Amino acid sequence: MLLTLSTTHQPAEDLSYLLHKHPDRVQSFDLSFGQAHVFYPEVTPERCVACLLLDVDPVALVRGKGAGSDGLLDQYVNDRPYVCSSLMSVAISQVFGSALAGRSKDRAELVDVPLPLTARLDVLPVRGGEDLLHRIFEPLGYTITATRHPLDEQFAAWGEGPYYSVELQQSITVARLLQHLYVLIPVFDGRKHYYIGQDEVEKLLAKGESWLAEHPERAMITQRYLPRQQSLIRQALARLAEEDSPLGEEDESASVESAERPERERTLHEQRLDAVLAALLAGGAQRVLDLGCGEGKLLRLLLANKQFTEIVGLDVSVRSLEVAQRRLKFDRLPERQRERIRLLHGALTYRDERLANFDAAAIVEVIEHLDPARLKAFERVVFEHARPRTVVLTTPNREYNVVWESLPAGAMRHGDHRFEWTRAEFEAWGNRVGEQFGYSVSYSPVGPEVANLGAPSQMGLFETITIE
Secondary structure (H helix, E strand, O other), rough: EEEEEEEEOOOOOOHHHOOOOOOOOOOOEOOOEEEEEEEEEEEEOOEEEEEEEEEHHHHHHHOOOOOOOOHHHHOOOOOOOOOOHHHHHHHHHHHOOHHOOOOOOOOOHHHHHOOOEEEEEEEEEEEOOOOHHHHHHHHHHOOEEEEEEOOOOOOHHEEEEEEEEEEEEEEEEEOOOOOOHHHHHHHHHHOOOOOOOHHHHHHHHHHOOHHHHOOOOOOHHHHHHHHOOHHHHHHHHHHHHHHOOOHHHHHOOOOOHHOOOOOOOOHHHHHHHHHHHHHHHHOOOOHHHHHHHOOHHHHHHHHHHOOOOEEEEEEEEEEHHHHHHHHHHHHHOOOOHHHOOOEEEEOOOOOOOOHHOOOEEEEEEHHHHHHHHHHHHHHHHHHHOOOOEEEEEEEEEHHHHOOOOOOOOOOOOOOOOOEEEEEEHHHHHHHHHHHHHEEEEEEEEOOOOOOOOEOOEEEEEEOOHHHH
């Protein structure tokens, strides 16, 4: 199976920097089901073409985790080595992880810039006909060209198959294009090669956070992304409906208690936000920073509580800030609400006077995205220069990763994570930072705990030491 990405943006070789893959050599990557190869058949100042080719080992696929869950995957002979399916989504995440997350070390200024891009999928199993391609991709702004292939060119009587070569064109950011492909490729196929659990809901909402809630076919996309998992489908659709609802005067009285949803189990992400919000409330903070605010989920909770009189969200991604502004319905907020909140563009590794003199800062699942070499700069920016009275920081617990069967051994939870700490490593870092900058530190688990492994996330509560 082959994914081809091309651009006529000039200089076109910028695409290689955004993909983090060198254009002068073939690069190969080992995956649990085979190998992925990245190469560039054309690189000129006027046009750049990058290819992601998957070489699937059908024996490894059948014998791996998740085999036996679908009759199609019970056999060595099937169409999996030849079609773009959930295997391609996994490859996109693992091979183009930084690009998928919207990060580029050498072309950071282009990450949020729409470029003229073309994506070609050879071949895509479209179980629903060509009309499904238009229903899914056209609302996202794509121009679609689809060529249907016969089941066998030598036996015309067999008729047409469900297989299409699909070309998508649009002026769009590389990250957004890859997010669309990551979510939607398995939607057309309607089946996955691995176990579907709670983490699949998180993947769907994370990659679809900036566009899925507004898609006219979001229900169908969700159902096909989570095939035959009715409880997960209901949960995902409920959260998408929440994200699409306006936040106005009537929501101002909402509290942590009212956020409880007895009809379904709270997801890990919701539990994490609940824990951070509870810590901020308990500390009496009124002026709060959300550092690395992303697309604004914590900001929504803060805005819904009257205790917080000034709320500032900061993020390095302009695209994420634009999504947060749209999700928060800035243009529809009452003036009194709008005066309480600001969104700032900035990085957590550079001193920023705008961050000084706040009561508290929340840093939720952000630090693991920083290069280890930049941690010292982050520490000084937050704990020395901004120096809020309270810092609430969460990060993944690496020990818990073995609980998720769909996560390959030794792999990190996200393609953009630079590291993941054990509980001991997190506490060692937190204790050193606290001692260096004058904070006391306490630690607590976030999410369901497993004996000897801890919880999936861990939270550090840093509070300034008052000298009498």
